[in-house]
Amino acid sequence: MKKNIAVVYGGDSSEYVVSVMSSKNVLQAVDPDLFQPWAVEMKGKDWKLVVDGEPVAAIDKQDFSVQYQGEKLHFDYAYITIHGTPGEDGILQGYFDLMKIPYSTCGVQSSALTFNKYYCSNYLRNFGITMAKSVRLTRGDGINVDQLVADLGLPVFVKPNVGGSSFGITKVKLKENLKAAIEKAWEESPEALVEEFIDGLELTGGLVKMQHEEFIFPITEVLPKNEFFDFESKYTKGATLEITPARISEELTQRCQQLSSRIYDLCNCRGIVRVDYILKGNTLYFLEVNTTPGMTATSFIPQQIEAMDMELKDIITKIIQDQIC
Structure with missing residues (x-):
């Protein structure tokens, strides 16, 4: 019997749309002669099995299974294509470790x-x-623009400390634009990085x-x-x-x-x-x-x-x- 492979996508960050695109490519790449691929979408507490682009059943989080077509379907493996939280930061990995379900990514600590x-x-x-020099600023910290420029020079990159896909990233060339760039990064993450520019x-x-x-x-x-x-x-x-x-x-x-x-x-x-x-x-x-x-x-x-x-x-x-x- 073929193993059931859950291609898990979605997530709770701005990278949701990227995850959807990634999952489609991975689903096509799971060999149907060897495995049975399934699409599983996660967004907040809403986890569901998706068939032909339509949600058909809710995932049972107690054992990562689903009732589908009159049978209980258990997933043997999770291929994680969530970019950002909870699929890239270790949160989902912890859940799969508890469920004793193998998965495709780094473990909790590494993630x-x-x-x-x-x-x-x-x-x-x-x-x-x-690597480049950088300064971390937590949301709500005072922003000493003059000190940052003295330490890192200009231009600098300002980016969220967690996340990816270049959401919330700004290349700052002028000192007067630095504060707004940091605040923009804080919209994506509680912490912002101001990083020395390497040309x-x-x-x-x-x-x-x-x-x-x-x-x-x-x-x-x-x-x-x-x-x-x-x-x-x-x-x-x-x-x-x-x-x-x-x-x-x-x-x-x-x-x-x-x-x-x-x-x-x-x-x-x-x-x-x-x-x-x-x-x-x-x-x-x-x-x-x-x-x-x-x-x-x-x-x-x-x-x-x-x-x-x-x-x-x-x-x-x-x-x-x-x-x-």
Whole structure:
């Protein structure tokens, strides 16, 4: 009998719409010859089974099952495609751990660490990993604009400390715009990061490690047409030039992949993870770890897998089989 695979999407952040797109791509990539894929939407306390785009039944949260067509359907595995809370910060992972249901992403501690940009950066800084200077401001803190500019210079990036997909991010060039940018970031997260601007080439690379094999994907070079890689650049076709493999030397490529592998291990990651960098000169500046990276048609991970002459279906099959077969 085929194992029931729940492709879980939705969530409670601004990234809901991205999650919906990612889930469709993943659902198509779950091999129906090996598994029975199901779409499960989560939004707040409303968890439901979705068939052909329509909700058909509520999920029983006591055991992560559902009554469907007169039978009780139990899910054997959860492929999490929620970007943001609760699927990327460890909350949902804790639930699945309690239910003893295997899932596709990092565990609770790893997810919580990597989701908090400030904590993750300061943890990795202890291991000699290079990154931009940053200041964390909690919602309601006083904003000393002059001190921030003295410490970090201009321009700076202001971003939510938790979250992704470039919601609430601003590149600030003028001191008088800094306060408004911080307040904008606070709309997305209780904490904002003001980060030193590193002028360089943006690179990103995915990888996955399993019990008996690993895949470190090619590096992608990111050239947004906008001021920076914002939400529009990420999810609007043609808004960014994305080149895979990146047009960098073989030595730099290997160094970037090796650094991603080291960060993966240091953060105790699991499943597909993407690590972002800025390359300035010959130095790689770490940006962040994405533990439920976008899987939409325009996302980096599917592009990188294709550049390896593999299909997303191949990798997803291996990830699921690594835990339940």
